Amino acid sequence: MTEFLRLTIYGIPVAAIYFVAASGLVVTYQTSGIFNFAHGAIGMIAAFVYWELRVQHHWPAPLALFVVIVVLAPLFGAVIERVLIRRLRGATLATTLVVTIALLALLIGVAQKIWKPESRFLPGFFAGNTFDVLDVSVSWHQAITVIVAGVVALGLWLFLRFTRTGIAMRAVVDDRDLAALNGVRPGRVASLSWMIGCMLAAVSGILLASVIPLDIIPLTLLVINAYAAAMVGRLRSLPLTLVGALILGLLSQYVPTYVPKLFAHNTLPNWLGGLNEALPVLMLFVVLLLLPEAKARAGRINVGARLQVPSLRASLIGAALLIIGAGFASQLLSAILLPKFATAIALAVIILSLVPLIGWAGQVSLCPYAFAGLGAYAMSRWGGGGSPVGLIAAIVLAGVVGALVALPALRLRGLYLGLITLAFGVLAEKMIFRQEYFFPQGSITVRHLDIGFDRLDLGVTRFNSAELYFMVLAIAYALVAVLLLAMRRGPFGRRLAAMRDSPAACATLGLNLTSTKLEVFALSAAIGGVGGALLGGQQVSVAADFFTMAAGLTIVLLLVVGGVATVTGALFAAVLFAYLQILGNDHSWITWIVVVAPALGAIALAKNPDGAVVDIANRFRAIAARLRERGGGIDARVVDPLTRLDDLPLGAPLDSDQARALDRVLDIEEVDCLAAAEH
Amino acid sequence: MPLLSIEDVTVTFGGLHALEQVNMQVEAGRVGGLIGPNGAGKTTLFNVITGLQDTKRGRVTLDGRNISKLPTHERARRGLARTFQRLEVFGSLTVRENLLTAAEIRKSWARDGSNTHAVAEEVLERVGLREVADEQVDNLPTGTARLVELGRALATRPKVLLLDEPSSGLNEREAQMFGELLLALAAEGLAILLVEHDVKLVMTICSHIHVLDFGQVIASGSPDHVQRDPQVQAAYLGTVEATSA
Numbered sequence: 001m002t003e004f005l006r007l008t009i010y011g012i013p014v015a016a017i018y019f020v021a022a023s024g025l026v027v028t029y030q031t032s033g034i035f036n037f038a039h040g041a042i043g044m045i046a047a048f049v050y051w052e053l054r055v056q057h058h059w060p061a062p063l064a065l066f067v068v069i070v071v072l073a074p075l076f077g078a079v080i081e082r083v084l085i086r087r088l089r090g091a092t093l094a095t096t097l098v099v100t101i102a103l104l105a106l107l108i109g110v111a112q113k114i115w116k117p118e119s120r121f122l123p124g125f126f127a128g129n130t131f132d133v134l135d136v137s138v139s140w141h142q143a144i145t146v147i148v149a150g151v152v153a154l155g156l157w158l159f160l161r162f163t164r165t166g167i168a169m170r171a172v173v174d175d176r177d178l179a180a181l182n183g184v185r186p187g188r189v190a191s192l193s194w195m196i197g198c199m200l201a202a203v204s205g206i207l208l209a210s211v212i213p214l215d216i217i218p219l220t221l222l223v224i225n226a227y228a229a230a231m232v233g234r235l236r237s238l239p240l241t242l243v244g245a246l247i248l249g250l251l252s253q254y255v256p257t258y259v260p261k262l263f264a265h266n267t268l269p270n271w272l273g274g275l276n277e278a279l280p281v282l283m284l285f286v287v288l289l290l291l292p293e294a295k296a297r298a299g300r301i302n303v304g305a306r307l308q309v310p311s312l313r314a315s316l317i318g319a320a321l322l323i324i325g326a327g328f329a330s331q332l333l334s335a336i337l338l339p340k341f342a343t344a345i346a347l348a349v350i351i352l353s354l355v356p357l358i359g360w361a362g363q364v365s366l367c368p369y370a371f372a373g374l375g376a377y378a379m380s381r382w383g384g385g386g387s388p389v390g391l392i393a394a395i396v397l398a399g400v401v402g403a404l405v406a407l408p409a410l411r412l413r414g415l416y417l418g419l420i421t422l423a424f425g426v427l428a429e430k431m432i433f434r435q436e437y438f439f440p441q442g443s444i445t446v447r448h449l450d451i452g453f454d455r456l457d458l459g460v461t462r463f464n465s466a467e468l469y470f471m472v473l474a475i476a477y478a479l480v481a482v483l484l485l486a487m488r489r490g491p492f493g494r495r496l497a498a499m500r501d502s503p504a505a506c507a508t509l510g511l512n513l514t515s516t517k518l519e520v521f522a523l524s525a526a527i528g529g530v531g532g533a534l535l536g537g538q539q540v541s542v543a544a545d546f547f548t549m550a551a552g553l554t555i556v557l558l559l560v561v562g563g564v565a566t567v568t569g570a571l572f573a574a575v576l577f578a579y580l581q582i583l584g585n586d587h588s589w590i591t592w593i594v595v596v597a598p599a600l601g602a603i604a605l606a607k608n609p610d611g612a613v614v615d616i617a618n619r620f621r622a623i624a625a626r627l628r629e630r631g632g633g634i635d636a637r638v639v640d641p642l643t644r645l646d647d648l649p650l651g652a653p654l655d656s657d658q659a660r661a662l663d664r665v666l667d668i669e670e671v672d673c674l675a676a677a678e679h
Numbered sequence: 680m681p682l683l684s685i686e687d688v689t690v691t692f693g694g695l696h697a698l699e700q701v702n703m704q705v706e707a708g709r710v711g712g713l714i715g716p717n718g719a720g721k722t723t724l725f726n727v728i729t730g731l732q733d734t735k736r737g738r739v740t741l742d743g744r745n746i747s748k749l750p751t752h753e754r755a756r757r758g759l760a761r762t763f764q765r766l767e768v769f770g771s772l773t774v775r776e777n778l779l780t781a782a783e784i785r786k787s788w789a790r791d792g793s794n795t796h797a798v799a800e801e802v803l804e805r806v807g808l809r810e811v812a813d814e815q816v817d818n819l820p821t822g823t824a825r826l827v828e829l830g831r832a833l834a835t836r837p838k839v840l841l842l843d844e845p846s847s848g849l850n851e852r853e854a855q856m857f858g859e860l861l862l863a864l865a866a867e868g869l870a871i872l873l874v875e876h877d878v879k880l881v882m883t884i885c886s887h888i889h890v891l892d893f894g895q896v897i898a899s900g901s902p903d904h905v906q907r908d909p910q911v912q913a914a915y916l917g918t919v920e921a922t923s924a
Contacts, residue, residue: 491783498769505767510755
């Protein structure tokens with residue numbers, strides 16, 4: 001009983017931290033409709049800055065706290081709201097998720113550049129002082145944590161219920177446009193909510209960092225654990241979030257103590273090895289499973305550009321050029337550079353796996369590396385000496401697991417799919433890949449895919465085994481890209497585009513959204529498996545901690561940089577990434593580009609959801625059109641209805657393009673008003 | 680027997696009764712009208728029928744079968760199709776692709792081996808979209824985009840068609856042609872329920888009109904009957920005191 005009491009009392013401060021973190025998430029999600037995946041990273045950065053001031057520069061705690069929590073964190077919140085979030089109105093869900101993930105990766109990258117790994121220690125508040133509660137010794141830090149959570153809960157409640165600004169915030173949630181009509185400034189309200197969200201992230205980060213070692217990834221992930229608590233409140237209700245945080249806090253104490261007792265020798269069996277660490281994501285899984293099914297909603301306008309899908313002929317020519325180019329590259333690149341670019345192509349296949357899912361169907365997966373890891377495992381286990389059976393096993397295993405993972409979330413809206421895949425990424429990292437069964441002694445050996453010969457003499461030039469594998473990778477990439485494009489041009493591809501544009505309309509045409517999403521998710525996972533098997537072959541020895549969730553986010557970001565919906569973008573981004581890394585070896589400032597590029601990509605994405613490749617292509621087209629125009633050719637001006645309205649000449653008759661643009665923008669509300677006025 | 684019947688449907692949003700004990704029937708071969716001021720609950724009713732909105736009470740039957748518990752796509756497969764007041768086109772696809780996709784979706788559940796390209800071409804012709812067939816729908820004017828939604832619904836070969844303000848954005852001549860198209864479709868046996876602000880259009884082509892106000896059916900009957908109804912006049916024009924005040 002004393003043990004139970006002790007665990008319960010210790011669980012409460014843990015719950016308190018989770019509550020503070022989760023309430024920050026809820027506040028920002030509530031007012032801006034954007035789930036901030038970078039919440040944990042913001043908390044982490046705040047903790048590091050606090051450590052810098054408090055420990056390195058010996059600032060007094062109150063001053064350091066004031067600077068971090070009251071000055072820097074809100075400032076940062078205001079800046080990201082202004083620079084990133086505000087541009088995201090009307091963007092697809094996939095875009096909004098990916099942008100905050102880019103921010104997450106940016107912050108992790110920046111932290112890793114500034115704070116090299118070393119053991120750091122942040123003292124708790126009034127460290128060493130304890131007092132007794134029911135014979136259980138409690139530290140002042142724990143008590144303060146609980147008090148802080150209480151103040152946050154009460155403060156938020158009072159703020160949202162009784163202050164003018166708080167009520168305005170709730171009004172913006174209910175109906176942004178209506179609130180604006182009533183004199184609320186949605187921009188200011190959103191800005192404020194991000195400031196509060198970042199403050200709360202900072203508070204939770206600092207509280208947490210005094211309890212665990214100050215380390216970048218663990219700290220970031222621990223705040224991610226608060227997702228489970230926020231989800232209990234369905235990202236809306238703060239009281240339910242508190243309940244969720246309590247459950248999570250208590251479980252985090254009970255499970256490590258009581259669960260082992262269920263087994264022989266009071267120890268967890270191997271297959272449950274990562275249970276304690278994975279507990280919050282398991283809880284997230286369960287909570288998502290219990291959420292009621294979401295209905296397709298009408299009235300949400302997705303701004304989606306039309307993508308020129310290359311014809312079969314064009315895609316075959318592209319593939320052939322790529323393979324020929326790869327042939328030359330394999331002969332020209334040095335033995336040191338070749339493997340780096342080979343890795344890049346394998347990564348490009350994994351990036352490609354996200355194109356149909358994120359780019360075409362508008363669904364999100366944040367665990368491409370989990371499926372890649374399964375693919376590498378399948379190749380190692382069933383591909384023995386590089387047999388194609390291994391590749392098939394990779395496709396099947398990753399595809400089936402993908403379907404099983406996604407099934408519970410597909411009933412729900414897109415955000416939950418993002419969350420459940422994130423949870424699965426962590427779960428795979430902590431509970432699957434650490435198993436002896438999957439990665440004996442922490443690593444596996446993956447062979448090159450066997451193509452029947454391991455050297456090739458063409459007379460003019462010879463290919464050794466590394467060069468041949470480079471070619472295998474290039475051909476695999478080209479093949480997957482050509483197949484995907486063929487699919488995109490067919491009925492299934494059209495259906496995905498339709499689903500992205502309007503899920504509600506698809507449902508009213510008889511399309512089962514859940515099974516369609518399941519198909520594309522399984523397809524994506526299967527391609528990820530292939531990529532993993534190929535990447536594994538390039539690495540030969542693959543460590544269990546290679547396919548982590550955090551590392552997998554790089555894949556998502558490269559996708560963003562290249563363009564979520566193009567197959568060429570994947571290769572472009574991966575090769576650019578490899579190139580920058582290589583350059584970074586000689587010029588360390590370039591590694592900063594690698595760190596910052598994702599964020600720039602994200603900012604570009606917020607502005608132009610179709611990514612770099614499409615952007616470049618559009619620019620070329622615009623230049624070509626301008627040249628034609630100068631030469632007296634046809635007028636190739638394109639009126640973009642949403643951005644060029646300001647350019648319309650007032651007082652002059654409109655041409656047909658301009659009239660259309662006007663019609664699009666004025667659209668339905670105006671018609672409604674006119675109709676209402678008539679009556 | 681009516682093809683579609685709505686019985687006792689009640690929907691609440693918080694304390695607001697968006698629909699209260701609504702009863703309505705739509706018969707095969709007829710165009711029924713559903714009119715009412717903004718916010719009366721017309722679109723909500725469409726959402727209820729198609730399963731995009733849960734009800735507090737009531738049931739929807741299609742062809743004698745209770746479909747109240749079915750998900751949206753299952754209802755569509757039993758012959759229900761609709762358009763949306765706020766456009767829900769597949770904006771990144773062309774007009775032809777919109778229709779083709781609808782036909783393909785139908786083929787995937789009907790498994791009737793129909794020629795989807797032929798269906799798309801036929802519908803293009805029927806709703807008069809041939810000239811803009813290869814235009815991306817996002818670039819079309821609203822009125823034309825509404826026709827795309829109609830065509831897309833027709834490509835699933837429905838029994839019941841729910842149209843939510845389909846003629847807004849059309850000019851008078853287009854609206855007249857549109858009315859003729861609806862009558863022709865009804866003559867082929869389709870049951871149509873039309874939400875429309877264009878009173879002239881409604882009065883010309885509908886055989887039966889339901890008037891919804893504040894979530895309740897305040898009148899129901901032939902166009903003449905409904906037009907003379909004092910409650911309807913009050914709902915639309917306000918009472919004499921209210922307007923003079």
